Amino acid sequence: MTTAPDVAAVDWGTRRFRLWLMSRNGTVLGECESEEGLETGRREGFQAILDRHLSRLEAPRELPALICGMAGSRQGWKEAGYLRTPAELENLWGHATTISGLARNVTILPGVSQASGEGADVMRGEETRLFGASMEGQGAHSYCLPGLHSKWVRMAGSRIQSFRTFMTGEMIEVLSRQTILHHSLEGAAEVQAGDPAFTTGVRDGWLDAGRITHSIFSVRASHLLEDRTPDENRARLTGLLIGAEIAGAEPGTNGVALVASGSIARLYQSALETCGIEVRLIDADIAVQRGLLEVWRSLAKVRRG
């Protein structure tokens, strides 16, 4: 590396590990991505995984690391607590926790929680992505962060007012693989945003969210009775669950900021448009890099005194 990095920014999720070597001005000097999520971390050791990736990228032994996501959960490296809603994300740095006794300074960011009166809920990782996304924001807004556990968040500037989690991604996975539906989805290709089976699934899930545990069974029934293909069945199942999520999230009429990257961004953009909702797309990878860097800057300022 010609320029030395100032921080290792890490998004450590349930399923994925992503790391960027960053300079203080925001330049990405190196990166890596793997499937070493929470369960792998528990099994193989969080420190071992982090050190291995950093040494492969030839990062200095003393380079500080700043981590958001499930590494800070009760099942993670070290539990990092929660900010309570309404949560001002500019204060994230003040609630970070550090891992002691290491060569490098490792800091883990807290999640955000909501009390049961407002609907008990938790997030980890999305708050940092939201902090970065809010830097593109214009006042009050509704944000959608799709994934294994999709988050729908009402923000005012950089403050989270309230949020709701939907288990859409994880439900699509377990329903596809672990239930009677697997006979109808075996060997199916990845769902395409333009697929009519996806679009009609979205519409049906959106219009009839209250009967979603029935609609998903109709995927098997249609397969048996109408010889639908596994591709169509997977597209319909995915559409049904995303449509029901959008209905349950009540996004309102002012449009939604969609914080996502890659194929899931295309699917949700298409689904939101099917439901007549205006979408502004914010790249999730760039958002989390920005969020981590901004927190690191605040921490560095405080540490310098």
Next chain:
Amino acid sequence: MTTAPDVAAVDWGTRRFRLWLMSRNGTVLGECESEEGLETGRREGFQAILDRHLSRLEAPRELPALICGMAGSRQGWKEAGYLRTPAELENLWGHATTISGLARNVTILPGVSQASGEGADVMRGEETRLFGASMEGQGAHSYCLPGLHSKWVRMAGSRIQSFRTFMTGEMIEVLSRQTILHHSLEGAAEVQAGDPAFTTGVRDGWLDAGRITHSIFSVRASHLLEDRTPDENRARLTGLLIGAEIAGAEPGTNGVALVASGSIARLYQSALETCGIEVRLIDADIAVQRGLLEVWRSLAKVRRG
């Protein structure tokens, strides 16, 4: 056996195998039950399982067997087709299929299907239980058959007008074991109908069925934020999904005939009462015995000519 049986009546489901040796007047002369459902049948052979149980019960080699349920599915012993709704269950016998080349006469009953215009759906096994239950019936009625794939059925006498499947039982299973919720449910005891966590779950699922994929995540959030016990979490998850099922089934105000046995009967009875719905309980085991026997009588009459 002092009295010789006339038929082996079999209910062969996704997860369970049940067999009763019956006399023509309805007396049960022997019975067995095992976990050898559809997948075991596919792996070990349906005939081998049936023969083993019958020989253990010392049944004659030529005793005819009449089977309903998933043994007649595309993944089963031999696909047995469907009656289409509206389906007169007194005609079940006329659509049965036989397995040829065996020492004993083995007959498999068809399922019931509903065309996509009325909401594509299928059942296998429940139609025979319903036929038996309808003999206790009084004209038009709404029936609930809870299970892995709960069925809600509108009947007129012994005719199925329409029905809807809800994947409640299978969803409770996969969500409990295969998702992030497993951290909150590990080691939980069986859910009790009187548990307040179950009752409030039913109420919340019933009042807010359109947001069920959100509510189920709140089980994890409440566990993390309020230190709920695994027992409470499992009871709440079960209640949420049963409550959402009842809401989506729209049972109306004339009460529901609940065709169930054992602990699932107690849970659904309690849930339906929580939603203010009057319940008439019909024992599912007796109903399927009656249904199978009645079909066998019709078949025997035809075969005697």
